[in-house]
Structure formats: structure tokens, C-alpha cells
Amino acid sequence: MIATNRMKFLLPILSPLIAITSALIVGAILMLIAGANPIAAYSILFQESISTYFGFGNTLTKMTPLLFASLGVLVALRAGQFNIGGEGQIYLGALGSTLIGLYVQGLPAVIHIPLALLAGFFFGAVWGWIPGYLKAMRGVNEVITTLLLNYIAVNLVSYLVQNPLMATGAPSPYSPLIAKTSRLPIILPQSLAHAGILFGLIAAGILWVLLVRSPLGYQITAVGFNPTAARYAHISVERTIMLVMAFSGGLAGLAGSCEVMGLKYRLFEQVSPGYGFDAIAIAFLSRGSVVGVVLTSLFFAALRSGANVMQRSAGVPITVVYAIQGFMVLFIAISLAVEREIRVKTLWSAKV
Amino acid sequence: NKPTTPTATGGTEGFKIAIALPGMITDKGWNQSGYEGINLTKQKLGAETAYVEKVAQADQTEVLTDFARKGYNLIFAHGGQFDAAIEQVASQFPNTFFVGVNGNLKAENIASLRIDHLQASYLCGIIGASVTKSNKLSYIAGEKFPATEGELRGFELGAKSVKPNIQITSTFTGDWNDVAKAKEATLALISSGADVIYQWLDNASAAVLQTAGEKGVYAFGNTKDQLDVAPKAVLTSAVKRLDLAIAYIAELAKQKQIKGQIYTIGLERTDILSLGKFGGIIPEVVKQKVLNAKQDIVNKKIVFEDCKEAGKDTRCLKKATV
Amino acid sequence: MNYLRLNKITKCFGSFIANDNINLSVASGTIHAILGENGAGKSTLMNIISGLYQPDAGEIYLQEQPIKINSPNEAIKLGIGMIYQHFMLVPKLTVTENIILGMEKTWRLNLQDKQQEIAALSQVYGLEIDPTAKVENLSVGAQQRVEILKVLYRRAKLLILDEPTAVLTPPEVESLIAILRQLAAAGNTIIFISHKLEEVMNLCDSVTVLRQGKVVATISTSAATPQQLATLMVGREVSLQLNKSSTLPGEIILSVQNLQVADERNIPAVNNVSFELRAGEILGIAGVDGNGQRELADAIALVRTIKQGKIEFTPKHSSVGYIPEDRQTMGLVLQFSIAQNLILKAFKYLPFCRHFLLQPQAIVNRAQAAMQEFDIRANGIDIKVSQLSGGNQQKVVLARELALTPALIIAMQPTRGLDVGATVAVQSRILTERDRGAAILYISNELEEVMAMSDRIAVIYRGEFLAILDAATAKVEEIGFLMAGGVNQ
């Protein structure tokens, strides 16, 4: 009994540790083959992602879009919807904020920043609402529509930054700088960490209240678990799905807003290097928990920024870095599954 | 256990050079040439070097800042898309020199290194127009941005200098990685009647050249001398030795001669920008014509000036007829 | 000779012991009943015999040979066939495909041949079925026939039927009983589970009663009375009698005129239905499953749009309580707790929601009160309803729907699958509501139940009311005749 209790306590800490270690070992083997020094690489990975000031700043910078986008996936998931379209919604959100940052001038920052964020949210929300509408009213599978809308969003932004929005004299497609008043302040001086992460955490908090404490959250969860029963209880399943998809898109849109307003200060072609897809993994690994999403996106961000440094400072080829990231996700997913199995088994055998 | 004293002079000992690359170092094109450049500086100058490949646009600022903070004296950012990030970062690190390859910036500690793509493609345009039977030439690249547009413009000017009514179409695939799509785009061009193709596709260029060979049309190599890839199809190549250009700039920097300016390298630096080996089918007359044109460009008898055409900024041909 | 013998079978789910040291012998060629309350462990035991579950301890003997049944496949090979309580059919496949599923050893399916084979088989046993129909389009009764054919097709010698009659109409029950007798006579051994004591008395040779996972008695049916069996099941005296007082109907609560409703495929399911319902009155609707009952109930509960006609409530906006046909898919969110399910319709309103936030205390209070009032048996209000027995699940639905003292209650198959105790509890509760003055629409395909509960009885056939009769004077035969589409003389 005591042993199982201790087991229960240790398991959630132990199993991800084992997973991460295994991924690192596989990575070390690849590094040795590629002629890099794994020990040097890993000490850099660790230092630069968490323990140094600038490294931590980089991690927070990466965490911002990941957090917003995975909160978006999470909300949709609550209502039983797979939003694979985070990527496209990020692009649209970036566009929305850019438009406000560029074309609205002369506002004080306290108004300009919220307005730009709102625009980003709104643009993302529209991009999420479309598949929501198609799903609710026409029964079109949302996985495919969100996926297709990604490609459309990416090309749309590419067109805009190459034509009407392109900065004069730019050697590459990007927009002019947005107004200073619409930029998010840096929160760790000298580093890249900007206030977006604070907004992200606030959004997570609001989302937690919404999902756990509010009637709307209850309604969303009911629709996600059993739309038929929800319909029989006079809940409008269609409206809930549209609302949730719009909200989900809006959150992803804020990821794009923060990239523009906090990091680059302009719209550029490749707004997201796959944050939308990372977000799916984050949301699923967190199993629907908001706190889980915060922690997992911190982990993913640390991994991404630490991995970048491994490449720069320890000469680890990017290919190995990708492989390590893949193995991390893989092994963590396995460890979660195994942990669940063990927990069920010990629970069952505990009282027999 | 000596305390390390920061050297204000930054002597040749600790000269550190880094490069940030937007794509993969194995792409046989743009990124690989940058990577080779940095390796060359390591060999030639004994500098300590570092590189990062596949730098996403969202990571540019982080990468440049990090290199600067780690004490790299000279940082190459390999592609115009880095300009925005350089602008953002450079002012914080006055002791670091940033070089935007293909960029358009100059400042106290920012220089740009540009290959005048247009000059080489102009020459290729002349060749293309001379050998075409269908009077239809085409240009294909992954994405449209000022460098590819410039190259297309040079190709067009060159071709029209031979046949003013020649038709030139362009295709952009939208994805540098999608080799299969690039090849299909080539086939689409051929099927629409084009018989000379100028490509800038990195990874996919071999596929384009091979396809041209199979279909019996002509094509130009780019960046490297690619005659060997498809000897029957390749007319010549616009050889851009970015590695040498990077080494050249690095050397300037090491000797403290680098200035905050735009270094535009054209055909006058034969070692860096030149035409590759000629394919067998180019008639001697054409060869001669091209070599003359090249000489004219070097001697500034042919210059490309900024101008406006159909409301868009571009560059036009100006022959300095004496 | 014993065909099947179980020795000290034990099965646990986590810390819960579902089967505790069970000994059971079933004689060859007999029909043996298993009785027990909801959650007594009947299905679990049967799932062990059919290879779906593995016992934690104990042995199984078939014809006195010890056997191990590691999978349903092995059970099938041993001649054990089970008809599960919740049908194990693939809705998207046809009848034939479902029947031959897993049995076909040849690569190529010759569906035409198989269809003929199955048509012949169904003829032999008088189980009328269209072999080419998709299962999702079949009525539950027909699905039951498919399940039986599936077992017969596998040439099972031991047949296990877990609550097969819960979804059948009286004539269907009759014919099932006839078939089972025929099978037993042919030497097959049958285990039969039901909550309907009459059926057990009528059909089975002997009966084993389970209570809380343990065997409490095994007796021969000829030596038992229904009352005695009920007492054994529950462990105390139970009344099987419903106390229905006579009341005078009050004012009209619901008036339906020329109602026309379509089903999911947009085919008219309810046609030209008109009736009135008064306060304190129960209108029973008798009919074979799938004759438009669901569409009618949905329409009146305002969860389905109507094509034509009028539904009027007096007083306007009077509240409607709806106990839908399928508690697990329509009535409950199985992943929600009891407390959460209880507010499914009211979560937006006071006292559960205040200042835009849910009020946990109000929700807890409500849940505790409801568990008390409706005798919902569970280890607390935070238990997921998926872990409740069917009877307790039904009580959760009831508690929620009756919370607002509705003027109109629509109850559709409210006792399906419930044990005797739970059935009586649910029915008495509905009668209490009637006495309070609620108007009640009671829909069931169990004729006896409808007759026992109703003040008036409407018979529905192909979406139309063939007649509305007075329950006091109506005859069983007459209603049965109408349910089959006969015309009233």
C-alpha cells in the first residue's frame, strides 16, 4: 500500500524524466555519429534554455506564440473539434495587428496595443469561424477545412507583404515597421522577452476560469462530450461549435499578433515556423488541462530555443536537433501512456 | 588561472565569424554556397567560425543577437530577409559587424554584400534569345523577392536586346523544398512552348536541368557551374562564388578595412561572378557576342540604372555609346 | 449432466468486486435464468463466459472439461454464443455482413451466397429479416433478431442472452420465447437474463439469483414465485404493485393538432397526429419501436423542428420535462459527474450561475438533495454517471427533468433495462407527478406497462394515431392488434 502510494507520487515526475533522458541518449548517439560532442551540446542546451538570463528570455519569447496557439487548440478540443488550422490563424492574427500598427497612428500605447491585439484576435477568429460554420451548418469535416485554410492564409500573407504592404527598398518581402505605440514592451531588459508572455499567461488564466468556472465552459465541455445530449438539453450545438472555433482561432491569432508586436515589429512572410503544429502536440500532451498547456509550452519553448543554441554553439547539425525534438515528443507521449497504464493497474491491484 | 582581459583591439587571434543561413546547407545552391564561404574563411583566415542553418524568420533576431553576444566579430546574414533583423539588432552591438548578403542596408556596423545577379542573367538572356526556336523563354524560382526579380529583369533585358519581341514568362513555386513541384513547373513551362529556361531553385535545380535534357530544351545553371549535370541541355551557368565573396568581405573585416556600405560585386570580379563553361551547342558568334557584352558591362559601357517601368521600380539598360 | 459449470469465479474492476466466488451449474438442454438487480454482476459473469473478460480467479468447465477462454474467438470455437445486452452490431454494415463477421475463413466473400444462406436460416427459425438491410436502419427488434441469427449461424451449443427482451415488443417476446424453447428442445443449453420475472417464470427451468456479486440462491422455477425471487434479488421485501390512485383530469395543458414531423433522413415519421392532454392525466402511447414515437416526443419537447401542425402549451411557456429514449446518448453526458448532469438544463440560470460564474455550492446542494430525494445510489455526487448502473442513471435523468416541477412530462421508455426495484421506483415517481397535477405523455412498447400506467392509451402505427382508448376499458388483445397495424372495428 505504502509502496503504491509512493509510486503514485513519483510516477508523474519519474516518467517524463525517463522519457527526456531516453530522447537525449538517442540524440547523443546521433551527435557522436555526426562528430559533435554530446556533453558540450547538452550542457549548452540546458544552460541556454533555462539557466542563463538571455537564454531564458529566448525561451519566453518562443513560449508566447506556442502558448497562445496551444490554448486555441485546447479550447477547440474541449468542444470536440480538431483545429489543425492554428498555423493559418497565426498568420491572419499577425496580419490584423499589422494593419492596426501600420495604418492607425497617433494613438497612445495604452489604446494602440489593445486595439492591435484585438484586431489580431478578430482576424484569427474569422479564420477559425469559417471552418466552425462549415462544420456546424454544413457538416464539413473541420480537420480538412482548417488544414486547407492554412495554405490559403500563408499565401495570402505572402502576397500582401510582397505587394501592397511591402516596405520600400526591402530586399525581401516584409512590411514597414509598425508604430512604436503598438509595440509590446520588453520585460527582461536587453533580451527579446516581451510582454506577450504576460498576455499569454493572462489568457491562460481567463481560459481556465472560462472552462472550469463559467457556464460557457460547461456548455462547451458538454457539447464536446456528448452533442446529442447537449441538443436534448436545449443547448445550441451549432452555435457553440462556431463560437468555440472562432475563439480558438482568435487565440491562435494572438500568437501571430505577439510575433509582430513584440518580436519583429513588422509583418513578414514566414510568420510561423510551425507553431501551429507544435501547438497540437502541446494540447494533446497536456490532455485538456490549461495548467498542463502552460507547462508543456514552456517545455517546448525551452527545447526550441535550447536546440537552436546547440546548433550555434556546439555544432550539432540541425538534422540531429530535429530528430531529438521528435524523439522527445515520441518518448513523452509513450511515457504518458505507460504511466496511465501503470496507474490503472496499481489502482486495481491496490485493494484486491 | 589568468583572468581574461577583453582585448580592445580584437587582434587577429580571436577573430570570430558566424553565418546565419535561411535554408539547408546541402541545397547545392544559395545556402550551401554561404556555408562553403564560412568554411573558406576558416581555412584562409584561421578564424573561429560558426553557422546555423534553417533559421526561421521568427528566430532571426535571436540568432543574430546570440552570435553578437557570444563575441563574434563578423556576422553574415545570408539573405535579404535578414535585413529587418539586422536593423533591429545591430545598434545594440556596436563592436560587431553585420553583413547582409543580398541585403540593402548600410550603417556604422552594417554592410551589405550583393552579387549583381542581373549582370549575369543579362548575358544568359542574350544566349537564350539567340538559341530559342519558339521565341519563348522562361524563368523559374521558388519565390519572388527583389533578388529573383532582379535576375528575371536582367534575363529579360538581355533577351530583348537580341530579339525585342521575345516572350518571357516566369513561374514561382512558392516552396523551395518541393522539388517535385519545381520539376512539374518546369514541365509546364516546356509544355507551354518555352525552350530556354533560367532557373534559381537550389535543391531542385538539378531536376530542372535533367528534365530540360530529357525534353530537349535548354537551360541555364545557377550559382555553381552546372554544365556537368546535363551537358546537352545546359547552355552555361551564372556562376556566383558567394563563398569567395564572403571570404573577401571577411578578409576586409579582419584587416579592419570593411566599411558600412553596400558591396556590389559584378562581372568585374571574374573570380566571383562569371559565366560557367559554355555548352557545345552555342554558336561561336553568340559566344563572341556574349563575351563582348560582358566586356561592355565590365567597362561600364552597359550600365543598369534604376528606373520606373509601368509604375514599378526596376532597372533599365543604358548603353553608354561613345 | 452439467453442460457448463463455474467454480469460484471472481472478477474485480479496480477495487470493486463485481463477481465474488461464483459457483454456477447449468444442466444440458435446459434454460437457466440469471436474476439480479442492476449492477449485481450478471453481465460481467456472462462476459467472462464469452471470453470478453478474464476472471481474476476460478475455473470454467464445459461438459466437465476444464477450459480457458482467452478471447471471444475461443468461446465461439467452443460453441458459446452470446447476445450482449448492448448490441454488438456494426451499424454501418448489412445484416449479412454482421452475421458472417469474423467467421469467414475464405478470402473472397460471396455475399450473394451468404445472403441466401442467412435467408434460409432465418426461415427455419421464423426470424423475419432482410439480409441486405443496413443494421443502422433496423428497428431494435430486428437488430435483436440479427444478434440471434449471428449466434445461430455460429452453431452455438451454449447460448447466452443478456436482457434480450428489454427492447422487444410483446409479440416479439412471444416469438423469441418460442424460438428459445425450440432451441432447448433441440439440445442446446441456454442462459437467459431478464428483469421481467414473468418471462423467467414462463420460460426457464431453473434460476440463479445474484446480489452484489454473490450467488444468493439457485432454485427451480417451478418451486419459486415472482415475489420470492424479487425478495431474493433485493434482499428485503419489495412491493411489485403500483399504487395508482384515480384522479380527475384538470385543464388542458397540451394540445397537438395535425402534427407532421420528419426524421433524420427527412422522411415523414409522424403524420397528422392530434390530441389533447390534461393536467393530472397520463396519456400512454403504445406502439412498436420505430413508429414515430421518438420524433413525436422530440417535437413536443421542442428539440426537433416540425413540418406542419401546431403544438400549444397552456399556460404558455410552461416547462417540459423530457426523459428521452436513450439515457446514455440523449439524456446524459456520461463523462460528467452526477452533479454536473443535474444542471445540464439549468446551468445558465440562478442559483447555479451568478455573476457569470458557476456556483459550486449551489450545484453541490442541488446534487445532494436530488440524490436523497430520488434515492440515487452512488459513492457521492462526483461519481461520473458512466459508472452508475442503468437504474441510477435513469434516476439522474428523472431528478433533472422533474426539478422544475414541469407542467408536462414526456417519458419515453423510462424503465427500459431497469431491475424490478428501479422500475417500480421510476414508475411511482411518475405517478406522484401525475397526482401533483402534471400532464404526462408515457411512451413505451411494453404493453403491460402502458396499460398499468395510463389513463388513456393512444396506439401509434407508422406515425399515425390509430386510436385513443380509455385505459380502464381497453383490452390487451385489441391494443396488440392495433399496434401491428390492424384497423379498429
Next chain:
Amino acid sequence: MNNLNFFSDYLIASLRLAVPLAFAALGGLYSERSGVLNIALEGMLLTGAFTAAAATFYTGNPWLGILASLIAGGLVGLLHAVLCVTLRVDQLVSGLAINLVAAGLTSFLARLVFGGSSTQQLPGIGAITIPGLANIPLIGPLLFQQDFLVYLLFILVILTTYILFKTSFGLTLRAVGESPKAAGTAGISVTFVCYIAVVISGCLASLGGAYLTLVQVRFFAEGMSAGKGFIAIAALIFGRWHPIGSALACLLFGATEALQLRIQALGANIPYQFLVMLPYAIALLALVGLAGKSTPPKALGTPYFAENHHSD
């Protein structure tokens, strides 16, 4: 310019662009019909492309390349099956992780294997011309002058339709994907069927990759799957998990892609981004226009536990 030739070229290009998608979609079909979500198609394509190229590079024999890609794809499928079916890892996460690993490992190995000669043309598999039929205008070159893999694809589409609806394996597969519990009680080993299906899925998707490197491009380039696996999933859903429907959906993608490339080639004055997005936009419109209610196999994405009452 010869109009007939142009059109015939267009059809052939559409087909060529559709082939890798169709192999992947067909692979996805087996997996998803058995109830296992397969987002890993992208990684499987890439694995197939790489192994086909590597084996051909070493041996000089493209047939061995195809064999190698089949084996490697099968192994990736096996991995996905172990993760999803046995370990019950979330199926979406498993797929995403496999994609990441495949992207990293194939690039890593490609640099080791091909070194400096990565764009050197591999010996490909040539076209097989069916005498007589190949001379029919338009149809001839399209259908009867193709390489082995295209014929194989035609056969596979028909064969899969046959298997799915006319054989006992197909019946089992459909039952498992719709209702594993019912299938399990009917005596089917659900786990075994899922394993088979997911391994087949890996094999087929990797053939799509082999087509890229042995027929279409004739060398391996890092990341050359370029999102084709995701488009294959879109096509699979669009085609309602039906072999012919999915193949036609791939053809629609191929045809619009070929079309947009031709519009560009003919020098239309439309910003190229709008042309690049054309295939996706058309697919979206088609989906909406056809009122594309597409219901997945019921058990898709949910792991199967034999001893579970309600799937919660």
C-alpha cells in the same frame, strides 16, 4: 503550340502530381479504416523517398530501392501501430512525433549517405509502354505509357476497393474501424487487424515517396515531401475514406496544381500566390459545394480496450 499535346501533357502532369498523394491517401485509408488516425503519412512519404533513394544509390538497382522503401515504410507503420494500438499513445501525437523524427533522421542520414552527390541522378524506373493502346491519342500516353508504380497504383486503387468491400479482410477492417467492440466479440483480434492495417499504410505511403525519388525527381532532397502527406489526409477525408473517392480527390489536387503551374507558364498576370493557393481553394470550394458531409470511421482516433463498457 499544339493544343492536343498541351492538353495531353496537362493530363499526364495532373496524374503525376496525384500519384504520390494517392499512394499516401490509400495508405491512410487502410490505417483509418481500422480506426487508427494517421497523421504520420508525411513522415512515411519522406521515409519511403529516402530509403528508396539510398538503396538505389548503393545498389544501382531501383527495384531494390522500391523494396527497401516498402520495408522501411512497413517499419514506420509498425512503430505507429505499437504506439497507438499497444501503448495507446494519443494517435495524433504519435503521428506528429513520427513526422518530426522522420524529418530529422532522413536529413541526417541523407547527409551521411549521399554526401556531396545528393543531386546525382539515380537510375529510375522507366515507362512501360503497352503496345497498341499507347497510341490512342490523349488516353494512350496517359494510361498506357506509364511506369510501373503508376500501373501499380491503378491496380491498388481497384484492388483496395475490392478488398474493402468484397473480401473477408475488408469486412473485418471496416468492422474494426466502425465498432472494435462488436468486432472483438465476433471473434476478431482487433489488435492484429489494426497492426496489419497500419503496417500496410506505412508500406503504401512509402511507395508514394519512392515514386518521388525514383520516378519524378530521381534524387533525394531533404524535406521533399513538402506537406504532401497532409494533402493526402485532406484527400482521404474529401474522398470519404473510399479508395476511388480518395484517388479522385488526389487527382483533383493534382489537376489544379498542374493547372496553376500552366497558368503561370502561360504568363497570366495574376500574383503567383493566388495561383499557388488555387488547389487548396478549389478543394475547399468543392467540399462546401458538394455539401461534403464526410463521417469518419466511428472508432477513428479512440484506442480500443476490450474490458471497457463505455468509451469515455
